[in-house]
Amino acid sequence: MARAAELTGPEVRRLNRLSLPPALLLVPAGLFLVVFFLVPYLNMVRMSFLTKAPGAAFSHVLTVENYLRVLQDAFYWRVIARTFWLAGLTTLLTLVLGYPLAYTIARAAGPRRPLLLMLLLAPLLVGAVVRSYGWMIWLGRMGLINQALRALGWGEAELMYNTLGILIGLVHVYLPFMVLAIASSLEQIPADVELAARSLGASPWRAFWRVTWPLSLPGVFSGAMLVFVLALSAYVIPILLGGNNVLVMPMLIVQMLLDAFHWPLGSAMAMVLFGLASLVLWLYVKAMNRALRWIPR
Numbered sequence: 001m002a003r004a005a006e007l008t009g010p011e012v013r014r015l016n017r018l019s020l021p022p023a024l025l026l027v028p029a030g031l032f033l034v035v036f037f038l039v040p041y042l043n044m045v046r047m048s049f050l051t052k053a054p055g056a057a058f059s060h061v062l063t064v065e066n067y068l069r070v071l072q073d074a075f076y077w078r079v080i081a082r083t084f085w086l087a088g089l090t091t092l093l094t095l096v097l098g099y100p101l102a103y104t105i106a107r108a109a110g111p112r113r114p115l116l117l118m119l120l121l122a123p124l125l126v127g128a129v130v131r132s133y134g135w136m137i138w139l140g141r142m143g144l145i146n147q148a149l150r151a152l153g154w155g156e157a158e159l160m161y162n163t164l165g166i167l168i169g170l171v172h173v174y175l176p177f178m179v180l181a182i183a184s185s186l187e188q189i190p191a192d193v194e195l196a197a198r199s200l201g202a203s204p205w206r207a208f209w210r211v212t213w214p215l216s217l218p219g220v221f222s223g224a225m226l227v228f229v230l231a232l233s234a235y236v237i238p239i240l241l242g243g244n245n246v247l248v249m250p251m252l253i254v255q256m257l258l259d260a261f262h263w264p265l266g267s268a269m270a271m272v273l274f275g276l277a278s279l280v281l282w283l284y285v286k287a288m289n290r291a292l293r294w295i296p297r
Contacts, residue, residue: 041274048267057263066268076252076269080276083248086163086238087231090170091178091224097171098178098223103212105179106186120176128173132240135169136160139241165241170231177230178223185219186212214294221288225281232277249273 048066053059070076105116123131138144139159146156159165189212197207235250242248249269256266 044267044270047263048271050264052262052264057261063264066265067272069265070268070272076272079247079249079252080273082246083232083250083273084276084280086166086170086248087228090167090174090231091228093167093171094175094178094227095220095224098175099182099220102179102182102219103186105183106189107191120179123172124176128169128236129240131173132169132237135165135172135241139165139168160241161243161245163242163246166238166246169237169241170234173234173237174227174230178227181223181226182216182219185216185222189215218292221292225284225288228284229277229281232273 047058049062049064050058051061051063051065101116101120105113105120108116136143140146141156141160143159145159149155149157159168193211193215194207197211198204202210233250234248235254238246238248239251250273253266253269253273256262256269260266
């Protein structure tokens with residue numbers, strides 16, 4: 001059997017000729033990115049330099065007026081700042097709530113771990129629209145929480161159509177992504193490392209901050225970046241739980257494209273948001289790579 005498993009030189013060369021080159025394997029993914037990512041973005045860039053035509057979505061007259069209108073108007077900058085602030089706060093809250101859960105999942109043994117993973121991933125089977133309507137039942141003026149508050153004589157609480165309602169929805173929807181990223185990183189840390197730190201006299205809290213937390217930073221960084229991008233581009237949750245009281249850039253872009261039917265200006269707003277998000281992510285990745293150099297391997 002060992003002899004049958006051995007391949008001669010001609011057989012190896014024949015197998016190499018029959019195998020696909022690595023570059024060819026990238027063709028399907030490359031075509032997908034070109035058709036569904038690169039081409040639409042290039043079309044949006046082209047659209048952002050066109051002008052609005054009377055009775056039509058655009059005319060083929062090039063201009064930079066759309067970008068000047070967005071960049072020189074303080075209203076748009078306030079909406080952009082609110083969008084980034086909500087995305088950053090959502091990222092921070094998912095990190096604070098998700099890290100203990102990720103640690104529990106990573107250290108769970110036996111049937112507890114599949115059960116915890118099932119409970120974590122089950123909400124992903126339901127769309128963001130359905131989950132937002134679920135929160136409306138809880139947070140609305142006639143929702144379950146306010147009914148309980150009125151029954152206790154505590155009046156009503158404004159839980160929806162404001163920043164609080166949007167944050168609750170965003171954290172609930174994007175928490176699993178943060179947990180999965182951190183849990184995958186924590187699973188790579190041997191439990192013996194923490195025990196070694198404890199045996200050398202470190203308290204549980206000190207062992208966590210000096211050993212576990214630094215080694216889990218790759219998962220923290222990747223989860224934070226994923227949640228930030230998703231929260232920055234969220235549309236359904238802000239419009240359902242925030243209404244028109246809390247305006248963010250995705251809502252403004254959709255209104256400009258569909259309601260005002262101003263495709264060039266809406267495209268320019270989208271490109272400004274994309275450019276600012278790319279700049280923030282580039283700075284974040286540079287800071288992340290610098291921080292990861294100090295993590296012990």
